[in-house]
Amino acid sequence: MKFGAHVGSSGGVSKSVLNAMDIGANSFALFLRSPRQWAAPPLSSEEAEKFKALCSQHGYDPARDVLPHGSYMINMANPDDEKAEKSFGLFLDDLQRCEKLGIGLYNFHPGSVIDGEKSDGLEKLASYINRAIKETSTVKIVIENMAGHGNLIGSDLQDIKTVIDFVTDKSRVGVCVDTCHSFAAGYDISTESGYKEFWDKFDSIIGRQYLSAIHLNDSKAPLAANRDLHQKLGLGYLGLDVFRFIANDPKLEGLPIVLETPVKDDDTVYGEEIKLLEWLQGRKDDEEYAAKREALAKLGASERKEQMEKFEKKSQKSKKTVKTKRQVKIDESPNGTQKKRKVTTVTTAIKDESETTTNQ
Ligand SMILES: [Zn+2]
Ligand SMILES: [Zn+2]
Numbered sequence: 301m302k303f304g305a306h307v308g309s310s311g312g313v314s315k316s317v318l319n320a321m322d323i324g325a326n327s328f329a330l331f332l333r334s335p336r337q338w339a340a341p342p343l344s345s346e347e348a349e350k351f352k353a354l355c356s357q358h359g360y361d362p363a364r365d366v367l368p369h370g371s372y373m374i375n376m377a378n379p380d381d382e383k384a385e386k387s388f389g390l391f392l393d394d395l396q397r398c399e400k401l402g403i404g405l406y407n408f409h410p411g412s413v414i415d416g417e418k419s420d421g422l423e424k425l426a427s428y429i430n431r432a433i434k435e436t437s438t439v440k441i442v443i444e445n446m447a448g449h450g451n452l453i454g455s456d457l458q459d460i461k462t463v464i465d466f467v468t469d470k471s472r473v474g475v476c477v478d479t480c481h482s483f484a485a486g487y488d489i490s491t492e493s494g495y496k497e498f499w500d501k502f503d504s505i506i507g508r509q510y511l512s513a514i515h516l517n518d519s520k521a522p523l524a525a526n527r528d529l530h531q532k533l534g535l536g537y538l539g540l541d542v543f544r545f546i547a548n549d550p551k552l553e554g555l556p557i558v559l560e561t562p563v564k565d566d567d568t569v570y571g572e573e574i575k576l577l578e579w580l581q582g583r584k585d586d587e588e589y590a591a592k593r594e595a596l597a598k599l600g601a602s603e604r605k606e607q608m609e610k611f612e613k614k615s616q617k618s619k620k621t622v623k624t625k626r627q628v629k630i631d632e633s634p635n636g637t638q639k640k641r642k643v644t645t646v647t648t649a650i651k652d653e654s655e656t657t658t659n660q
Contacts, residue, residue: 301547302327302365303516303577305559305570312347313401317354323571327365327556329407332397335371338390348400355402363404367442367476367513367556370394370408376428377453379416387411388428395432398439405512405556407442407476410453410463418451422459426466433472442474442512447484447528455485455526457505464510474512477502478560479546480531481515483538486524490538495545514557516543516577518600521607529607532561533573535600537607540580540593547580 304327307319313330320328333340355362374391378384391408398406413421429441443463446454453459460475467473479489487501488494502508518536521527534540546552557577563569583589 301553301557301577301581302555303557303559303574304328304365305567305574306330306369307567307570308565312350313343314347314350314354317351317358317360319567320360321358323567324574325570327367327558328360329367329369329556329558329560331371332368332394333371335369336373337371338373338386340393343397343400345400351401362402363438364554365556366401366403367405367407367558368394368398368403370406372409374408375411375414377411377413377416377421377425379414379421379424384424384428388431391428392432392435395436395439395441399436403439405440405442405474407444407513407515409446410443410459412452414451416451418453418459419462421451421453422462423466425453426463429463429473430466430468433467433469440472440474440512442476444476444478444515445481445485447478447481447526449485449526455481457502461506464506473510475506475510476513476515477511478515478517479538479542480517480519480536481528483519483523484521484525484527484529488523489542490523491541492545495542499551508551511555513555514546514552516546516557516559517561518543520600520603522604522611525607525611527607527611530561531600531603532596533559533576534593534596535603537604540596543577544580544583544585544589547577548582 304320304325305323306329307316307323307325309316309319309330309332313332316328316330332343352362355366360366371390371394374387376384376387376391378387394408395406398404410425411421432441443454443460445457445460446452449455453463464470464473482489482498487498489498499508502511516533518531518533518538520529520531520536522537531538533543546557559570559573561570561573
């Protein structure tokens with residue numbers, strides 16, 4: 301199994317290879333540029349050659365084992381054409397960097413349709429993917445599933461399927477499943493039957509041939525909370541079991557399985573989690589395992605409690621807001637049939653306000 305982590309690349313992309321080595325990773329992710337800035341210095345040929353040389357020296361195949369994470373600035377589904385076009389410029393630049401580095405996979409967040417129609421956004425995103433494929437030659441564009449809902453693309457597996465349907469060269473598009481995002485979006489993969497059900501759904505909606513990578517994170521927030529809050533393995537609401545299923549799932553063999561758990565800029569913490577994943581391989585649900593699961597769950601207990609309180613408060617609050625606004629609208633409207641339609645609109649608008657949109 302290719303367990304790895306998202307490692308730092310400050311000081312140049314070639315540094316990421318050494319950082320991955322240091323934690324005993326068999327695959328790794330990195331940012332090709334500062335993920336929250338539009339501008340980035342060009343990638344020099346010297347640095348690219350250094351990256352490739354270090355990869356081959358340390359046994360990483362950049363075409364299969366390296367999964368860069370796209371910039372958070374990218375949102376090609378933006379209904380504002382100028383902003384979408386600017387996003388595409390950055391996206392293409394990232395893909396060109398991949399090809400210069402010999403990297404075969406590129407993972408990114410599909411973005412948000414903001415105040416536009418979902419179907420328009422999905423088609424717009426796909427048309428940009430098609431353009432990017434034409435302007436590059438080898439790199440596979442990997443769409444990550446998301447934790448949010450509503451105007452955010454990719455929380456529903458069907459969104460990703462729709463985008464892929466619009467892509468002309470399907471050999472150049474793939475999917476990355478993030479365990480935290482899946483759970484937060486409402487897919488309960490914490491149990492053995494739920495885990496199986498999720499993959500059955502993935503296979504029937506999207507198709508297993510598109511699965512290109514896994515992001516491995518526990519979730520600080522509860523099931524279907526729509527919050528993108530990563531937690532260390534076994535400490536969150538997912539719990540350790542799903543990571544045991546993953547570590548022993550032959551269908552995931554050969555894919556980059558990349559940790560993005562919170563380590564506070566100390567990559568060495570990933571080394572311990574990679575060791576934990578290796579320990580889970582071939583592990584039965586015995587006493588020793590149960591003790592480990594218990595111990596990790598205990599470490600995350602207070603954070604889980606804190607998040608559950610926030611989640612409950614938020615759902616209470618949003619219910620209250622909907623009720624108040626609904627009352628106002630009913631009072632304003634003199635017509636019975638119109639009244640009902642207006643109420644629906646208001647309810648939707650409020651739900652949208654409470655969403656977490658990371659890609660603006
Ligand atoms: Zn992820
Ligand atoms: Zn995330």
